Amino acid sequence: MAVISVHNLTRRFGNFTAVDHISFDIEPGQVVGYLGPNGSGKTTTIRMLLGLIRPSEGEANVLGFDSASQSDLIRANTGYMSQKFALYNDLTARENLKFYAGVYGVRNGQRVDELLEQLGLDVIATMLVRTLSAGWRQRLSLAVAIVHHPKLLLLDEPTSGVDPTARRAFWDLIYSLVAEGITILVTTHYMDEAEYCSRVGILNFGKLLALDTPNNLKALLPGKMWEVFLEGKENEQADRLLPLLDVMGKTEGVIRASLAGDHLRILAKNAITRKELECRFKAEDIHNIRVESSIPVMEDTFMSLVSQ
């Protein structure tokens, strides 16, 4: 049975539709990423799943309960980490965790210390949250979210504002939770994080454009990826790439061309070959270039879905 089953879920704020007729299912034991730019409806969806706000239309069934009428039962078995790291600045890490253990009605007196140790928080247990870095706060927020042994974990942009090392370590923690049998729905706007998920939903302007495994999503690309490099010293100057971008933009069969550091990234129709691309540059009197085929990444899929 699906852990989350959403059908035509819609939420409007005045004339603005934050979430627009979304339907999906999430099976137990999965890490599902919810990828979308800011304001695409990620947080609104999660809040509706928890019954924090009411849907304008449609319904969501979470852990077998209706989110609008049985939110108490959902909340008791769900961990939630909101964007803001909802911790009390004037309490220590341990006091924060102990407080939430108390309001969740956790009976096991050892749970707080166990969790501090499990997440490596024992070293900062007696420090005031005010003095902790974003990475520690993020980890403590996760501890708060799982203190009551939830079956489902909803993480709302848990890694925003956290440095890359802490982000990587955080994902390791998430995998260890999945190994314990927890189902996780995590929102993010980091493309690389989406690759870590078993399935990824792509959201834009409140619409769910696709929800599938990262590999299947990449297969949705309507073409092949190419990279165009400038040979020699010239590749160090980013502005030298601009004429190339111009050429590609005017080329038949090129779906999208964009700058990527020292090279161009091209999405071209499957029929287009490397020879054809090289010829286009020669025709514009541009030499010293190298065209290589490339593997699609999540960002390519995302951009292609969003621009459709």
Add this chain to the structure above:
Amino acid sequence: MKQRLFSLIRKEFIQIVRDPRTLILTLIYPVVMLFLLGYAITNDVRNIPLAVLDRDRSGQSRALLDAYRASDYFKLEYYITSEDEMNYLIESNQARAAVIIPPNYGREIVAGRVGQIAFIIDGSDPNVSGTALTAAIMVGQSQSTKIVAQRTMRETQTQMPVDVRTQVWYNPGMITAYYMIPALIGMILQFLTTFLTSTSIVRERERGTIEQLIVTPIRSWELVAGKMVPYVLIAFFDMIEILVAGVLLFDVPINGSLMLLLVLSCLFLVTTLGIGLLISTVANTQQEAMLTTMFTLLPSIFLSGFMFPLAAMPTFLQAVSYLIPLRYFLIITRGIVLKGTGADVLLPEILALCFFAIVVMAATAVRFKKQLD
């Protein structure tokens, strides 16, 4: 349930202790108010500086001035020789009143006629000038009685036809502090509880922790109760502080039942805490919460009879005052502390407080939900 409530209360206490500035303010505030209202804001006008222009310099004029001096209302500070001097003293606020005795005053009295004197009062402060006016007339009248008695030499039969024997009950010294201190209890209970509950809940919203609290199994009433308990305890501590300081520093007599006072204070707190909760559902920032609290507090101070007697207000404002819960609670605290009044006499006020408590709590229950929208 107990665990959830207990956790919340413990957390609130830790937060209160970690913010010593607010804590110290809440504990010192009542004593500061007590000093201000007990000493500085007093209606007991005494020692009004008086300028004396005595052009008579007779035994009669000296006797009159002695009578004014003996009354305690006036302090004969300036003996002057011209009206210019008098004008200057009053204009520069050095004297608040002046008495002018004309050259023929003593002669007229001795001759059995009427001796006129002039009394000039600075009316800019109605409180002072009112007292000065009454005292000037009173002292003059008693001096007249004396003179009439001397003239007729039949002292025993020259009593005034109407003899008023006054008895001032409950506060015979008519000391302002006795009247203010029980009222201060009401004012401080209302201010602290409304202010602290509203800001403490709004703070959770500002920080985003309210969202995390809402997703826990904690019930709305547990959240409300957990927030209230610490502030009720602080409010009670302050109340006892006021009573003890009132007794020790100002010798306020406590004539009624302390138990009744405590029970009825609880009843009053239900209303004020409810107002705090209502404010927290409206305000989005702590600043907004503070301003809104001040907005509810000012009418309470002015329209409850805390400072200004209700009877002296226009009918319209008197009608409005019936909507102010503090009005009823002040009658209760003043009644219990000063008069030793019992619950039977205070029944109308108790019923009014019950009514407010129910209305405010019902409104709070409707507005304060565990939801974000």
